[in-house]
Amino acid sequence: MSLGEFELIGRYFSGKDKGQGVALGIGDDCALLKVPQGMNLAITTDTLNEGIHFFKGTDPYLLGYKTLAVNVSDLAAMGAYPYACTLSVTLDEATPDFLEAFSQGFFDCAKNSSIDGATLPLIGGNTSKGPMSFTVSAYGLNKTGKAMCRDGAQVHDDIYVTGTLGLPALAVALGYGEFSNLKEDFKELYKLSMMPKSRNHFAYLLSDICSCAIDLSDGLCGDLKHILIKSNIGAKIELSSIPYPMYFREHDLSDDDIFKLALAGGGDYELLFTLSKDKRQELIDIASKTSTLVTRIGEITEQNGLIFTSRGKIISQKFTAFEHFYGGNEYSENSF
Amino acid sequence: MSLGEFELIGRYFSGKDKGQGVALGIGDDCALLKVPQGMNLAITTDTLNEGIHFFKGTDPYLLGYKTLAVNVSDLAAMGAYPYACTLSVTLDEATPDFLEAFSQGFFDCAKNSSIDGATLPLIGGNTSKGPMSFTVSAYGLNKTGKAMCRDGAQVHDDIYVTGTLGLPALAVALGYGEFSNLKEDFKELYKLSMMPKSRNHFAYLLSDICSCAIDLSDGLCGDLKHILIKSNIGAKIELSSIPYPMYFREHDLSDDDIFKLALAGGGDYELLFTLSKDKRQELIDIASKTSTLVTRIGEITEQNGLIFTSRGKIISQKFTAFEHFYGGNEYSENSF
Numbered sequence: 001m002s003l004g005e006f007e008l009i010g011r012y013f014s015g016k017d018k019g020q021g022v023a024l025g026i027g028d029d030c031a032l033l034k035v036p037q038g039m040n041l042a043i044t045t046d047t048l049n050e051g052i053h054f055f056k057g058t059d060p061y062l063l064g065y066k067t068l069a070v071n072v073s074d075l076a077a078m079g080a081y082p083y084a085c086t087l088s089v090t091l092d093e094a095t096p097d098f099l100e101a102f103s104q105g106f107f108d109c110a111k112n113s114s115i116d117g118a119t120l121p122l123i124g125g126n127t128s129k130g131p132m133s134f135t136v137s138a139y140g141l142n143k144t145g146k147a148m149c150r151d152g153a154q155v156h157d158d159i160y161v162t163g164t165l166g167l168p169a170l171a172v173a174l175g176y177g178e179f180s181n182l183k184e185d186f187k188e189l190y191k192l193s194m195m196p197k198s199r200n201h202f203a204y205l206l207s208d209i210c211s212c213a214i215d216l217s218d219g220l221c222g223d224l225k226h227i228l229i230k231s232n233i234g235a236k237i238e239l240s241s242i243p244y245p246m247y248f249r250e251h252d253l254s255d256d257d258i259f260k261l262a263l264a265g266g267g268d269y270e271l272l273f274t275l276s277k278d279k280r281q282e283l284i285d286i287a288s289k290t291s292t293l294v295t296r297i298g299e300i301t302e303q304n305g306l307i308f309t310s311r312g313k314i315i316s317q318k319f320t321a322f323e324h325f326y327g328g329n330e331y332s333e334n335s336f
Numbered sequence: 337m338s339l340g341e342f343e344l345i346g347r348y349f350s351g352k353d354k355g356q357g358v359a360l361g362i363g364d365d366c367a368l369l370k371v372p373q374g375m376n377l378a379i380t381t382d383t384l385n386e387g388i389h390f391f392k393g394t395d396p397y398l399l400g401y402k403t404l405a406v407n408v409s410d411l412a413a414m415g416a417y418p419y420a421c422t423l424s425v426t427l428d429e430a431t432p433d434f435l436e437a438f439s440q441g442f443f444d445c446a447k448n449s450s451i452d453g454a455t456l457p458l459i460g461g462n463t464s465k466g467p468m469s470f471t472v473s474a475y476g477l478n479k480t481g482k483a484m485c486r487d488g489a490q491v492h493d494d495i496y497v498t499g500t501l502g503l504p505a506l507a508v509a510l511g512y513g514e515f516s517n518l519k520e521d522f523k524e525l526y527k528l529s530m531m532p533k534s535r536n537h538f539a540y541l542l543s544d545i546c547s548c549a550i551d552l553s554d555g556l557c558g559d560l561k562h563i564l565i566k567s568n569i570g571a572k573i574e575l576s577s578i579p580y581p582m583y584f585r586e587h588d589l590s591d592d593d594i595f596k597l598a599l600a601g602g603g604d605y606e607l608l609f610t611l612s613k614d615k616r617q618e619l620i621d622i623a624s625k626t627s628t629l630v631t632r633i634g635e636i637t638e639q640n641g642l643i644f645t646s647r648g649k650i651i652s653q654k655f656t657a658f659e660h661f662y663g664g665n666e667y668s669e670n671s672f
Contacts (some may be wrong), residue, residue, distance in 0.1 A: 009672030023480075024483065026672050028566075029411075029549075029551060030376055030378035030380040030413070030476065031378070031379045032376040032377065032478060033371075033376060037373050042474075043368075043460060044460065047426060052464060053464070064443060074365040077366070078368075082541075085475065086379065088382075088383045090383060095655075109405040122381065124381060124671070126671045127381055127672070128470060129388050130385035130386070135383065135424045137379075137422060139379075144359075146359065147366075213365075230364075326661055335460070335461070336346030336363075336461070
């Protein structure tokens with residue numbers, strides 16, 4: 001592409017840089033953010049690469065949406081108020097159709113993930129030539145001392161998740177030719193998996209009463225393990241409480257498949273958090289206020305390790321299976 | 337690569353996340369930065385792709401160095417105090433040798449670009465599988481109202497640059513087989529071009545007396561044009577004042593080649609800034625304190641446009657030549 005074409009790309013992403021915290025938006029060497037007193041700035045960054053994080057030929061609208069969504073999901077995991085973002089786009093070639101749809105998806109997500117109804121400001125970025133890749137950094141505000149961290153779980157806390165688990169994993173499995181009897185639904189499921197629901201408003205309110213959360217990107221088993229290690233505690237999870245989509249039963253998926261997808265599949269971008277039992281009513285109020293489905297799935301234990309129960313009965317062999325499924329995946333991304 | 341190998345990558349980049357502003361470093365869903373009262377947070381992001389921003393096979397130490405250097409250069413352009421950074425690494429495969437050298441280069445730059453002698457903290461990032469690409473976001477502090485912006489130039493301001501211009505452009509030209517009589521020096525010149533000098537300390541002090549700067553990434557002509565347009569003014573540049581390396585004369589480069597490289601080549605990552613004449617002594621003190629070579633190359637004019645003079649005589653045909661050289665480049669990156 002020539003200079004002219006690359007200059008054009010910028011136009012699709014400019015003009016959406018206004019916001020209460022933006023002292024200087026797009027167009028200089030840096031953007032400038034105001035950070036109010038008593039707040040910390042939460043920072044996260046994630047990359048999506050073609051063929052790794054999304055299938056070649058994916059609808060550019062969905063690409064734009066998910067590129068931002070996986071990052072604001074990390075803000076939700078901290079209970080941060082979404083504040084701004086930057087975007088780096090690498091493309092071999094860019095047609096106006098592609099850019100139009102990609103930017104539409106990106107800004108739709110920017111609107112859906114903001115709390116005040118405005119669009120999350122895009123305050124900078126760059127476009128380069130190369131194999132398709134997108135990197136977003138997202139910025140949020142946390143009241144000092146109120147971030148939900150992985151080391152904040154306490155013994156006897158209840159463990160909750162938002163939404164339902166497993167549909168994105170099924171979409172990816174379909175894309176790889178598994179579950180071939182369901183193939184006719186791939187497009188619709190894949191679309192849902194690329195547009196995770198924003199949990200930002202819920203999470204921001206939750207951060208006042210909760211000190212431990214993570215977003216489910218790698219699957220419940222793997223992500224819960226981060227909390228258990230960092231908090232130096234254990235957990236007991238009741239399988240019959242795991243919320244999975246109606247779709248799974250309607251399409252006669254086996255228990256084994258359902259729990260593999262829901263516990264080890266990944267890509268849900270729902271929240272997992274732990275909460276003191278005496279905060280339950282406050283949680284219900286926040287969930288109701290933000291129309292968020294919340295399910296209690298277990299409890300934090302003093303003894304280290306992760307135990308699964310089925311209607312109260314320990315089934316450790318199941319745990320091993322999920323663990324193996326997770327650990328055995330060829331997994332190609334790692335945050336640090 | 338398997339999960340295990342990707343987890344290993346993170347280890348090369350962890351443990352360097354301590355700093356006065358870091359409330360929470362690597363290892364959670366987000367990092368948390370403290371931003372002192374009276375300060376704004378400057379944010380910039382840049383991507384380097386193989387074959388576009390660096391030659392295939394480039395020494396990984398130099399890649400690590402430059403990946404961060406181009407970003408802290410943007411902080412310098414704002415006069416921001418370097419505060420923290422994040423790094424996204426995409427690699428097809430990663431050997432320990434590559435990662436060791438890359439991270440060494442990255443952290444050497446992090447040390448060289450910090451002002452307080454500590455290493456600029458790396459507070460987060462991610463590693464993914466895919467064609468080689470690196471995206472850094474860098475964060476700095478600006479006293480409120482003290483950022484050096486592109487729209488801050490005033491009529492009769494003097495125009496200055498730091499360092500010398502053109503050597504990185506020559507290195508790239510050599511890499512493409514031009515200037516073939518100099519080819520034996522390619523490696524050493526390329527190394528210099530990948531390790532631009534940090535202007536961060538100089539720039540941070542300068543921001544107290546200067547309100548307009550830009551870093552020279554696209555070549556002086558192109559970058560100065562950003563200032564002229566944003567500030568709605570013009571400039572007169574004296575060719576005989578342009579600081580270029582001794583190397584050019586020692587190797588008998590023609591005037592034409594010298595000025596093309598120095599004015600239109602790009603990749604210098606030096607600072608161009610404008611300053612009120614009555615601040616000259618303060619500038620000299622700052623330059624001396626930070627051992628920074630500073631050269632006055634011209635003056636801001638009321639009349640729009642860019643005029644070149646040679647020993648005071650206007651040579652507009654030269655300007656057109658440089659302009660064309662710049663505009664005619666197949667340029668593959670664009671910040672917005």
